[in-house]
Amino acid sequence: MKRFEALRILAELTDEHPVVVTCAATSRELASVKDTDNHLYLLDSMGLVGSVATGLALDLPEGTPKVIGIEGDGSLLMNPNVLPTGGYIKPDTLLIVLDNEVYGSTAGLPTYSSEVNLEKLAAAAGWEAGRAEDAETLTSQYKRLLEVTDKPAFLHVPIEAGNAADIPKLLIDPVSITHRFTRWLKTAGERANLP
Amino acid sequence: MASAYARSVAEAIWASDVTRVGYIPSVTVAPVINELVEIDGGDDGVSTRVTPLSREEEAVGVMSSVALNGGLGAIVMQDNGFGNALTALTTWTLSYHLPLLIFANTRGSLGEYNSMIHSISTPVPRLLEATGIHYLELDRRSDAEDWGDVVKEAANHAQMTFRPVVVLGSFWNTDGKVA
Numbered sequence: 036m037k038r039f040e041a042l043r044i045l046a047e048l049t050d051e052h053p054v055v056v057t058c059a060a061t062s063r064e065l066a067s068v069k070d071t072d073n074h075l076y077l078l079d080s081m082g083l084v085g086s087v088a089t090g091l092a093l094d095l096p097e098g099t100p101k102v103i104g105i106e107g108d109g110s111l112l113m114n115p116n117v118l119p120t121g122g123y124i125k126p127d128t129l130l131i132v133l134d135n136e137v138y139g140s141t142a143g144l145p146t147y148s149s150e151v152n153l154e155k156l157a158a159a160a161g162w163e164a165g166r167a168e169d170a171e172t173l174t175s176q177y178k179r180l181l182e183v184t185d186k187p188a189f190l191h192v193p194i195e196a197g198n199a200a201d202i203p204k205l206l207i208d209p210v211s212i213t214h215r216f217t218r219w220l221k222t223a224g225e226r227a228n229l230p
Numbered sequence: 231m232a233s234a235y236a237r238s239v240a241e242a243i244w245a246s247d248v249t250r251v252g253y254i255p256s257v258t259v260a261p262v263i264n265e266l267v268e269i270d271g272g273d274d275g276v277s278t279r280v281t282p283l284s285r286e287e288e289a290v291g292v293m294s295s296v297a298l299n300g301g302l303g304a305i306v307m308q309d310n311g312f313g314n315a316l317t318a319l320t321t322w323t324l325s326y327h328l329p330l331l332i333f334a335n336t337r338g339s340l341g342e343y344n345s346m347i348h349s350i351s352t353p354v355p356r357l358l359e360a361t362g363i364h365y366l367e368l369d370r371r372s373d374a375e376d377w378g379d380v381v382k383e384a385a386n387h388a389q390m391t392f393r394p395v396v397v398l399g400s401f402w403n404t405d406g407k408v409a
Contacts, residue, residue, distance in 0.1 A: 075298075079321040086291025087322070093250060093292075094299045116284040120292070124281060209325040217298055 036169055038133055039199040041192055043068050044170055045105060045131065048177050051227050052100040053220060055088045057081070057110045059140030060198040061133065063205050065105065072219035076205060076212055082114025085121060085130055089187075092126035098224030101127055101181060108134040108148040109141070115156070121187040122161025129180050129188040130162075135196040143196060157189035164189045233261045233406045238378035239333055239399065240265030245378075246385030248331060249301035252283040252293045256308035258335040258401055258409055263306055286311035290318035290330070294394070297328040302389060304331040309338065309354045309398060310347050319394055320361050329388040332396045333381060341402035343409060358396055365396040370403035 038061065046069040055075045056062050062076040075091075077083055088104040095102065111117065111132055121128070132153055137143045158164040163183045167173040167190060180188035239262050243251065253263050255275075263275060270277035283289040286307055293303030307315075312334070323330050337344065338351025358365045366384055368377050381397055388395040402408050 077322065079325075080291070080318060082287070083291040083318055083322055086288050086318075087295045090250075090292040090295025090303065091298050093296060094301050096299065114288065114291075116288045120284055120288055210327045213298070213326045213328065217300075220298065 036173070036192070036194050037197065037199070038135065038139070038194050039064050039068070040170065041133055041173060041194055042105075044173055045177075048174065049073070049103045051223070052103045053091060053095075053216070053223065055084050055091065055102065055104045057084045057106050060202070061105060061107055061139075063202045064199050066205055067199070067202050072215045073223070075216045076207070078205060078207070078209055078212075081110045082117070084110060085117030085128075086114065088128045088130065089117070089121060089124060089126045092128050095127070096220070096224045098228050099220070100223065100227050101129055104128060104130040106130055106132045107139060108132060108136060108153060109138040109146045111153065112147050112151075118157055118160035118162065125161070125186050127184060127187070129177075129183075129190065131177070131190045131192060133192050133194050135194045137196050139196065139198055154189065154191040157191070162187050162189040164191065166191045168193055232265060233404070234374040235377050235399075235401065235404045235406050236261035237265050238374040239381050240269055242378035242381035243304055243331070243333070243385070244269055246331070246382045247302045247389060248304045248385055249279065250293060250296045251280045251304045251306060252289045253280070253306040254283060254286055254289055254308070254311055256335060258337070258407060259306055259308055259333075261406060262333065266306070286315035287318040290315050290323060294323040294328045294330045297330065302329055302331065302385060304333065304385070307332065307334050309334045309336045310350045312354050312357060313350050316357065316361060319363060323394045324362065327392040328394070329392055330394040331381075331385045331388050332394060334396060334398055336398050336400045337409060339400060339402070341400075341408035355398065363394055363396060364391070365398055367398045367400075369400040374404075
């Protein structure tokens with residue numbers, strides 16, 4: 036599965052959720068699939084998706100759907116503290132790691148993930164972990180992990196290396212992302228409970 | 231007996247709009263953490279609103295994000311951790327206009343025994359200045375009540391400016407300890 040295909044599926048699945056998205060190619064590709072106010076793009080903060088998702092989940096307004104993080108293997112490995120912090124604090128989050136074994140936005144240089152099993156790493160830190168290798172299991176594992184509430188959930192998604200062609204850079208003022216995301220978040224709980 | 235300075239800082243944090251506190255421990259700032267936890271009804275370094283965090287950049291990521299829900303996060307740490315925190319503070323907190331209060335004890339000047347820690351702690355004010363992070367400095371020349379007033383107003387200032395605000399506290403020649 037290519038990243039773009041995975042993001043196309045995730046954009047639909049996470050439609051009503053607060054979604055924290057890692058920087059560079061992943062943010063750009065997600066925005067080109069669907070650019071909506073529930074997407075909090077981290078334009079240049081590698082390693083912070085799990086941290087931001089944790090802080091966001093601490094005092095989420097009642098009824099707001101689970102916080103979703105879309106992270107890359109390189110970014111997670113830049114701040115693997117996210118895993119023990121999640122195991123300790125137990126935020127109600129689902130962290131989806133699109134793992135292509137390279138720094139996809141940085142010349143395709145290798146990460147550790149060809150040698151380090153991220154799923155086992157997360158499980159050892161106290162997360163409920165799952166794995167999805169195709170479109171079908173991505174949807175089924177996502178739905179399974181969405182139901183986990185007593186610990187954070189981790190979905191490991193191996194993908195092909197390479198970025199989608201002709202995707203424009205995401206040249207947005209970060210403040211405008213904060214503004215539109217927080218405005219969306221204020222009423223996310225109410226919207227989710229509508230019949 | 232508890233440090234009046236530490237007590238004043240902790241009371242000021244809770245008297246401000248701070249809703250969550252994350253900390254990275256140091257022996258100097260531990261009295262502040264213990265007071266925060268005690269006031270919040272917890273023990274052994276943890277309470278409902280106070281939690282340890284593994285590293286300064288992790289703390290910046292978690293505690294700045296509290297503002298997305300309308301709350302205010304605070305970090306209690308030591309100034310030698312700013313080297314770890316700066317990329318997160320600039321690319322996340324500062325760039326996304328998120329209020330955050332940081333209270334950090336200092337290790338780069340009077341009373342410091344560790345020759346190595348000066349290398350990072352002494353230039354911290356200049357690092358913060360160069361990256362556009364507002365900071366305020368406290369030391370022996372003002373009393374515990376003043377420390378509390380400054381911390382409380384710094385939290386207010388963070389909210390007014392939608393930015394991180396740092397309070398650097400030197401405990402040398404106060405009733406606290408340096409290291």
